[in-house]
Amino acid sequence: MPASKPATTSAKNSVLPQAEWATWGRLVQVYQGRDTESAEIRARLVQWVTFVSPWLMVLNIISAVSLALTLPVPVAPWLRWSWCGLVCTMCALGLVGWLRHRHKTPTRVSPRLVRKATIHAGALGVLWATLPWAVFPDGSPLAQVLIAGVMTGMVAGGGFVLTPLAPAAIAYTVVIGISTSVAAARIHDPIAALLSALMAGYTVVSVAAVLLGARRSAGALRAEREAERQGQLVALLLKDFESQSADVMWETDATGRLVRITPKLTALMRLDEASSRRSLLGWFEQQAAGAEARDAVAQLRQAFATGQAFRQRGVPVVVAGSARRWSITARPLVDESGQDQGWRGVITDITLEHDAQSRMQQLALVDSLTGLANRTQLRDKLQLKLASAASKPAALLCLNMDHFKRVNDMFGHAAGDVVLRETARRLRKLVRASDVVARAGGDEFAVLLDDIASEEDALRFGQRVVAELDRGFASDAGIINSGASVGVVAIPAHGTTVDELLANADLALGTAKTGGRARAEMFRPDMGERLRLRMTMERDLRLAVSRKELRLHWQPQVDTAEWRISGCEALLRWQHGELGLVPPMNFIPMAEETGLIVELGAWVLDEACRVGAQKLPGLMVAVNVSPIQVVRDDFVNVVRKALAASGLPAQRLEIEITESLFIDASPKALKNLETLRQMGVRVALDDFGTGYSSLAYLRQFPFDTLKIDRAFVRELVTQHDARAIVRSIVDLASALGMSTVAEGVEEPAQYELLRRAGCAGVQGFLIARPMLIDQVVEMIESWAMQRAPKSDSVPDSIFAPLDDTVPGELRSIDGGVIH
Incomplete structure (x- = not known):
């Protein structure tokens, strides 16, 4: 490789001089060639010089007369005026020629005219060149300076004006410049020598400038002429094309x-x-x-x-x-x-x-309900996009309506069709004309984004889709709430075939659904592994009951008025054979999504009632149930069978439900809960005060217990508004004939605040962590030795509003200020 570099450099150096010589050769051809192109270019150059030459001639006449009248040099008058007459005669001849041809615009000029112009410029330059020889030897310094300035102006001005005709400009400039330089050198004076050198330098620079300017002018005229020729040719071709196309x-x-x-x-x-x-x-x-x-x-x-x-x-x-x-x-x-x-x-x-293509697409490639592209057209568009994705990256969004089956079940299929058509309309509103919106089938849609800047832009668009579809849908049955989850893949980064893209988009969509729904997820390579793990966990969860891997842990609840254990809440745990203890948050949502929660919930009810009847005599047994269980037709029978098989009295069973059950206010759920209350089973509303809390729920169904969420309990000591909310919940429950239980109690100060606020029961790490039933039995047996926790670290001002005897009026004194 190093040996090849000199050869390459030599080649480059040899090409450049050849190109330069070719350029200068074309310039010489302009002035000497007899071809049509050179003649036309010479005509354009002569036109420019002819335009300014009268002014140059007039200036020469004025300069010559002025110098003849004023030049302080001892020259015989006849000689002075003879020189002036020759200059004026030369200039007058030039003016006469201009007057004769001023109305003519030549299109072609022969080389003879260039030679005539050169001879005329050289002769005029010779006349001016005699002045330095006459003035410099015996003239005064003032006269010498004057002549030096005039000569410099002649060199610069004449060279600039005559540049388009380079031979004439060079003749004029060189004669005056060299003559002046030699005349100054003969004075044998340092200043004169400097003047001679400067004049010679000015002459060389002027000649170089003339050559470069002439080359550029000739090149520009040649390019302009070629452009005109091509324009004429294009016009002819276009005319012929239009006439036959x-x-x-x-x-x-x-x-x-x-x-x-x-x-x-x-x-x-x-x-x-x-x-x-x-x-x-x-x-x-x-x-x-x-x-x-x-x-x-x-x-x-x-x-x-x-x-x-x-x-x-x-x-x-x-x-x-x-x-x-x-x-x-x-x-x-x-x-x-x-x-x-x-x-x-x-x-x-x-x-x-x-029109013909549109009709065919309407018949074969369009979904009849929404007017969107169908799955076939989507696959075709994806295939085309994969072919061009290297130059224009794209993205595919697959989205699925959340809880759409519930919409059909509750409002009917006609309302479901309204939701699908409105979804299609909103998606079309969000996309550009070059994007594709498709209905892949059922409640599944897809958006093919054309020419995206980055994966982040595609994900942000998916989030916009989620936000747009999260707004309620208006129908004859009222407002229907049904959001959507979105999976996003980038093309071609996340797949090189249509099937691979669709599969990866489904993986991202599944991740969005398992992550809480109503969200957008970008595909990641690890999602395939996560799906495999999820499928494995789902399979193991189906076998957990038969493998006896499910456990119940119990967390005691304490009556604050008497400081006694009043009940226990049963909490489901999964002791996996390989993964160990799996937290509920990792498998309960999966169980609800797959429907396994029905089987798991029935086992929890049976086991909780059995253990409660055998080992928790006289205590309340609290069991969490999923909304999916409550809306089932057989839910009441499941509870009744569990009570009958265990012998647990119905009055000792408390069913805990979450507020999400009331999002759709299912009549079936309310009927099942009312039947259980008639049997004597207590019903508690879990996590009251968060999420979808509404006083209307308390009017729809009279609960027995309100469970105060741990979020308020955690901030009891530090936040005044948390204490006010807790006191309000307790007062509200008391007014409606309900009891209250606070979750997440971990500090003595929290317990004391809840007790003074009137909260009936508490549970949390302060009392005990969730434990096995044998540990609960031991705790109950030794409970008599336990003492209620005391808190000496909280100022009395914190307790003041909780000790107030006037309901609903909160007062505390802190530093003399009444709150």
Whole structure:
């Protein structure tokens, strides 16, 4: 590799001089060549010089006369005025030639005219070059400075004006400059030597500037001539194309206005004289009717703004009252420097083809209920997207309605159809025209996002979908609440086949559902492993009862008035053979989702009643039940069988339910709970004060116990509002004839606050952690030795509002301030 570098460098160095010599060769060809191109370029150069030459001649005459009159040099008058007359004669000849040809615009000029101009410029330069020889030897310093300045101006001004005709400019500049430099050098004075050197340098720089300027001027004229030639050729080709094709050509300038308007374009767009020079995009915006057309025009404007060529963009328009469909193909026009010069393209009327295709798609690829793409079309779109995903990344969102079966069961299938159609409408509102919304089947939908910036953008869009579908759906049956969960995959990062993408999107969707529903999840490679583990755990959970892996742990409840154990809450635990003790939060949601909660719940009721009857004499047995159990038709019979098999009195069983049961206020659930109360079973509302709490629940069903959530108990000592809420719950329960039990009591101060507030019972780590039944029995036997906890670390001001005898009025004195 190192040996090849010198060869490469040598090659580069050899190419550059060749290109340079070729450029200079083309410049010489301009002035000497007899070909048509050189003649036309010379004509343009001569036009520019002819435009400014009169001013140069007049300036020369004025300068010569002024110097002849004022120059303080001892020169014979006849010699001085002879020189002035020669200069004026030369300039006058130039003016006469200009006057004779000033109205003519030559298109071609022969090399002979360039030679004549060169001889004229050289002769005029010789006349001016005699001044330094006459003035410098015997002239005064003032005269010498004057002549040096005049000569410098002649070199610079003459070279600049005559630059397009480089031979004339060089002759004029070199004669004056060299003559002045040599004349100054003959004075044999240091200042004169410096002047000589400077003049020689100015002359060299002027000659270089003339050559470079001439080369650039000739190159620009050559490029302009080539552009004109190509423009004429393109115009001929376009005219021939338009006459034989159904496509219509159009072109705009850099401002977007139509140019080169053909009769076919005028007929197609119904243009008149007033609108013939209007903006192309402005015309489309005026003809756009409907959201689809406006979106198409907006995308067309965006395509023009990006400056990238595009093909076959469909745009619906209304022309002369008729709805049409056009396909537009275009590419930008730029000059050699990359500057935007406009756009050129074709318009094709594809109305018939589009209508036929739309009818076929309507029959084969569209869901009849929602009007969205069906699963077949979704797969086709995914396949196409995979083919182009390398250049334009995309994303697939699979979403599933949460609790949709409950909507059909409670409100009927007609209401379910309303929810599906409204879901489709909301999804269409969120997406762009280039995106695809599909109904994959049932309550499953999919969104194919076109050209996403990043995976984070796709996930954020999924979150927008969740938020949009979380709003209630209006139907004849009232407002229906049914959100959605969303799984997101990036294309092609998360799959290279359609089936792989759909499978991974389902994995992400399943993760969103197990994570609490009403959320969006981006696919991760570990989700497949998590699914396998979940399936394994689900299988093991189905066998947990027969394997006798389920356990009940018990947490005692204490009566605050008498400091005695009044009951125990049964808590389900799973002692897995390999994973060990599995927390309820890891398997209860899975059991509810799969329906296993019914079997597990029946086992918990049977076991709790049996243990309560045998080992907890006289104590209340509290059992948590899932809303899924309560709404079942056989729930009451399950409870009745558990009581009968164990011998536990119904008055000693307390069923704990959560507020989520009342989200839909199922009549069946309320009826089952009422039947249990008639049997003597107590009913407790768990976690009261959080989630969906509403006083209307307490009117719908008269509970026996309200359980105060641990969130309020945790902040009792530190937060005044928590104490006020607890006191309000206790007062409310007392007024409605209910008792209260506080969960999560861990500190003596919390216990003391609850006792003074009137809370009937407490449970928590302060009393005991959940334990096996044998440990509970030992605790009960030794309870007489236990003493109620005391708290000396809490100021009396904290207890003051709880000790107030006036219900509902909270007062405390802290630092002399009454709260």
